Amino acid sequence: MGRPNKWSQIQVYNAIRQYINQHDIPPTIDELQILIGMGCNRTVLRYLRRLEEDGWIRRWHGGRGIKLLRDK
Secondary structure: OOOOOOOOHHHHHHHHHHHHHHHOOOOOHHHHHHHHOOOOHHHHHHHHHHHHHOOOEEEOOOOOOEEEOOOO
16 A cells, blocks of 8 residues: 555645646646655656546646646
8 A cells, every 4th residue: 555645636736736826837747746745756756646547637748748638
């Protein structure tokens, strides 16, 4: 059994949305890691993978390859 998630998927999605609203560009993995206070990129990537699988975001290669697909 793994450690419990510190953030919910919705909270991570909202953090991405707020970053985009403030900066007009999506965060990089490193920026998102700092924003949500995660210790490693792997955890951030796991959240992003789940958000993409659930249809909340679309990702592509590149430093800022995140697009939000839902309003809330």
